[in-house]
Amino acid sequence: MIFFINGVYFFWRWAESATNPIPKIQHGKVWSMTKRNVALPDTAEAGVRGFIEEVDERLSSSEDTCQVVREILVDLFGDREAYEAWRNGEPVSNAALVRLQSYDPCNVTLESEYYAEKDESVFERSKYLQWLWRQFDATALADNVEFALRFRQMLANHLFEEAGDDLRLFKGITMTYGHNIRMGDNTVVHDDVHLDDRGKLSIGDRVSISDGVHLYSHDHDVVDQTAVTNFHTIIEDDVRLTFDAMIRAGCRIGENALVGARAVVQGDVPAHHIVVGMPAKSVKIKPGFEDLAIPVEESPDTERSDRVIVKEIPEDIQIFDEFQRDLDQTRS
Secondary structure, eight states, X not given: OEEEETTEEEEOOGGGTTTOOSOOOSSSOOOOOOOOOOOOOHHHHHHHHHXXXXXXXXXXXXXXXXXXXXXXXXXXXXXXXXXXXXXXXXXOOHHHHHHHHTTSGGGOOOGGGGOTTOOHHHHHHHHHHHHHHHHHTXXXXXXXXXXXXXXXHHHHHHHSSEEOSSOEEOTTOEESOSTTEEEOTTOEEOTTOXXXXXXXEEEOTTOEEOTTOEEOOEEEOSSXXXXXXXXXXXXXXXOEEOTTOEEOTTOEEOTTOEEOTTOEEOSOBOTTEEEETTTTEEEEEOTTOTTTSOOTTOOOOOOGGGXXXXXXXXXXXXXXXTTOOOHHHHHO
């Protein structure tokens, strides 16, 4: 059997699995995961540290968050001269006007802003911080790994419900709100991951989330796609979610489990299991954890219904069906 995890094609020799717990790879060499320490030059380090500390201090103060974000983005994009000229009444083109106005998060909307059930008491600040996060990732500085990881850690401390220590949050991460995310220590989230926290998303310690993974916490009804159910999705400690995997809302991925590349997880994954495929199925227990895990053939019941989060829509909110369909007619 062949499957793909984190850029490596694995060729399993099932006949040997009983006597040899380590899968054989027919090419290349297996190395332990190793990293080396890298430091910026002293002058660059001083600038990075000073900037991050300044932003952190301003976001922690009573200063208006919208104003803080606007001022930071104007400078990050090197647009201070044009911005001040416009503020002083100098004429600008329509394109320049839209650009300059959009540094201010009060002048933009996000997709999640249209969700009828969102919590207005926390959404406004989350929106401003998320705008700063997204626009930072649109700058060249987002590719300066040492700077960018520390900057996003600082933002996560302000945005997430709970942000652990020593997070490694790479470029292009998107989220619904941010304030419904809890993330443990030493977790790595790679490029272009989507963290849907329309419901609630809990991610444990030492979790590895590879490029392109989508973690969902809301489902749409199969008949009326405007009907949404929110869930609590749980990723336990030491889990690996590999390239382009999708985790359905309300699932629990058990401790130390591994989800193979492009797997579509529709139910709970037992601790220490390896799951692959569409839909994902358990194919093996991680070597060395056989005594701790339930057998592969014993699929546990998924308890998604116990993880439903009921969110009421305020009565004073005017809602609409974006598809403008007659659902009674659709069902006939």
